[in-house]
Amino acid sequence: MKRFFCRLCVLLLTAVLLNGTAHAFQCDGKLVSKRNTKFEVLRKCGEPDYIDSWEEERAVRGYGRFEMPRSGGIPETQAPIVSVIHVQVEKWLYNFGPNRFMQVLRFENGKLVDITTGDYGD
Numbered sequence: 001m002k003r004f005f006c007r008l009c010v011l012l013l014t015a016v017l018l019n020g021t022a023h024a025f026q027c028d029g030k031l032v033s034k035r036n037t038k039f040e041v042l043r044k045c046g047e048p049d050y051i052d053s054w055e056e057e058r059a060v061r062g063y064g065r066f067e068m069p070r071s072g073g074i075p076e077t078q079a080p081i082v083s084v085i086h087v088q089v090e091k092w093l094y095n096f097g098p099n100r101f102m103q104v105l106r107f108e109n110g111k112l113v114d115i116t117t118g119d120y121g122d
Helices: 002-018 038-045
Strands: 024-027 030-033 050-067 076-094 101-108 111-120
Touching (some): 024 038, 024 111, 030 038, 038 076
Antiparallel strands (some): 024 030, 076 101, 101 111
16 A cells, blocks of 8 residues: 555656646746746846737626515625636746756736746757
């Protein structure tokens, strides 16, 4: 049983490491992590080597209160609401050279939401 548990742990750790998604990385000794703003990343790392930007529309589901007129009072009820929001998305690429992995940063509305580790740089 102990051996099975050890093998399972090694397998899960390998899957996580091969995923390529990171929660943080270092730029000139400064930690860049999710939820940093674009300004913070620029201050820590400087200008990226490449920027791609676009806007996405996303449906957001929620519930709203509506008043339903009836005799003897006005009860409230909840009904589903779908609204569309616009999200400004940017992907930044940092190429740190042949001795380090490239980092791809995804920003949504100015906040860092994803860090992906790429191949070795050029």
